[in-house]
Amino acid sequence: MSIRLLSTKILTPSQKAILSNSQILVDNYEAIQISYIPTEIDPNYRNLIFTSQHTVKAFIQNYPKTALNLHELKAYCVGEKTAALVTAQGIPVVEMTHYGAQLAQRLVEKHPEKTFLFLCSNKRRDDIPGLLTKHKVAYKEQIAYQNTPNPLTFAADYKGILFFSPSGVQSFMSNNRIGNSVAICIGTTTAAEAKKHSKNIIISNNPTVESVLEKAVEHFKTQTN
Incomplete structure (x- = not known):
């Protein structure tokens, strides 16, 4: 069974590899423009x-x-x-x-x-x-x-959505819903914003992009085996 996630931040090739090495697919975009x-x-x-x-x-x-x-x-x-x-x-x-x-x-x-x-x-x-x-x-x-928010609309049904800042959550939520997806957040501050929209929240062990990806792999590993 393939797992597809949405990242609200553009990932580097090495970061994407953390997911692809565990047979997890990812779409990514910048929810926030700097x-x-x-x-x-x-x-x-x-x-x-x-x-x-x-x-x-x-x-x-x-x-x-x-x-x-x-x-x-x-x-x-x-x-x-x-x-x-x-x-x-x-x-x-x-x-x-x-x-x-x-x-x-x-x-x-x-x-x-x-x-x-x-x-x-x-x-x-x-x-x-x-x-x-x-x-x-x-x-x-x-x-x-x-x-500045970059509020895109997504029609795909993602198993998980990766959030890296409270403003990224706000940008995503302006045109979308978390729905049944798991919100995987970079830390407690981002998670607090995501909890306004979903109860299905997971927080990374450390506030780094890599830790968010590793938490996603850990959460979905039973579904990709």
Whole structure:
């Protein structure tokens, strides 16, 4: 019996192989379109909050060449891949957590005297700024990229739908239903959004694309044998 899934994010060949090696088929598209804003990053901050790889890419595109050397900055990151991309640019990573709420708590507990530049999208969650404001930790928010829904309609009956962000869930749901499909989510934040539309939710062990795919293989393995 063939299993076909829908991914709300374009997968790389190596990521698709995780599924195809287990005889799982996948259609994929971008539920969210990302566009970087040509705006100069404020050079007066040494402590930078990066919540995604997109914020890192936007920062590199827009950071003034006359500003501080990158190795003089300090980064506070959400996600292992975000931290890896920051490190590749020569910026030291001081803190890394898997979720924004965890990072905000760590900043409050360990770095309350610092002033941060919080780089985000136009549709950011309130986890980080809400907690920093509550505990009077100084920060400036700067929108680095635009997050725009790409609401396509799907007629196929998928066994599972792979979600990678709350905004991706919202984009998919604008023209579709989860129905009897299993919603496999990248983490608790995305799962919380998916739970508004379905009770059939599975959460990956780690908040990475690969972990979502591995969870899909684990869930459907009895149906592909």
